Amino acid sequence: MTLVARELTVGRGGLPILARLSFTVEPGRALILRGPNGSGKTTLLRTLSGLQAPYEGEVEPGPEAVAYGGHRDGMKGQMTVAENLSFWAGLHGVRDIEPALRAFDLQRLEDRLAQHLSAGQGRRLGLARLLVTGRSIWCLDEPTVSLDAENTGRFADMVRGHLAGGGIAVIATHIDLGLDGDTLDVRPYKATLEALE
Numbered sequence: 189m190t191l192v193a194r195e196l197t198v199g200r201g202g203l204p205i206l207a208r209l210s211f212t213v214e215p216g217r218a219l220i221l222r223g224p225n226g227s228g229k230t231t232l233l234r235t236l237s238g239l240q241a242p243y244e245g246e247v248e249p250g251p252e253a254v255a256y257g258g259h260r261d262g263m264k265g266q267m268t269v270a271e272n273l274s275f276w277a278g279l280h281g282v283r284d285i286e287p288a289l290r291a292f293d294l295q296r297l298e299d300r301l302a303q304h305l306s307a308g309q310g311r312r313l314g315l316a317r318l319l320v321t322g323r324s325i326w327c328l329d330e331p332t333v334s335l336d337a338e339n340t341g342r343f344a345d346m347v348r349g350h351l352a353g354g355g356i357a358v359i360a361t362h363i364d365l366g367l368d369g370d371t372l373d374v375r376p377y378k379a380t381l382e383a384l385e
């Protein structure tokens with residue numbers, strides 16, 4: 189499955205931020221989004237994930253192929269780590285949560301309520317969730333925030349595994365994860381930036 193953006197214009201609050209972007213990401217490749225704060229990386233990721241509609245243009249495939257990873261998405265605080273992963277696994281028809289627990293060394297935390305996790309632990313749970321979605325396109329917004337060096341390494345390994353299996357990852361990040369892929373420099377309209385200030 190290939191991710192295709194055609195003449196995509198995305199924005200927030202009625203203002204276009206990025207205009208007429210076209211790109212293709214082939215299976216097994218990553219696209220790294222770079223750009224200063226407020227340049228539109230989150231807006232682009234949300235649009236690629238189907239969380240908001242493009243102002244113009246189109247994205248293929250549709251949102252059913254995409255898993256979006258932001259901050260502790262969809263985690264229920266009153267449920268344990270294992271219950272959260274099982275919930276998502278069930279929703280996506282995946283049986284085994286062990287690989288997801290192992291990917292971020294969450295076995296010892298599996299009975300802890302999500303609301304009691306530290307910031308980094310919560311981030312690890314949010315990222316482990318990607319593995320139980322079975323989705324082939326991951327759109328990730330600053331996924332390594334709050335992660336220590338060891339877990340940043342685990343995350344890079346997890347993405348490498350995903351790419352090796354023919355998956356795709358689009359990642360807004362300020363750090364070099366050493367992944368195979370291309371970089372997209374996100375540059376908004378100057379006029380739009382001025383209007384937003």
Ligand SMILES: Nc1ncnc2c1ncn2[C@@H]1O[C@H](COP(=O)(O)OP(=O)(O)OP(=O)(O)O)[C@@H](O)[C@H]1O
Binds near residue numbers: 223225227228229230
């Ligand atoms: N709901 C909204 N209404 C109006 N403007 C918004 C809204 N949400 C975001 N914006 C503005 O849209 C622009 C793009 O924001 P976006 O979150 O996509 O940037 P970003 O590149 O992800 O930034 P960062 O690196 O800080 O996370 C910013 O100027 C932001 O203030």
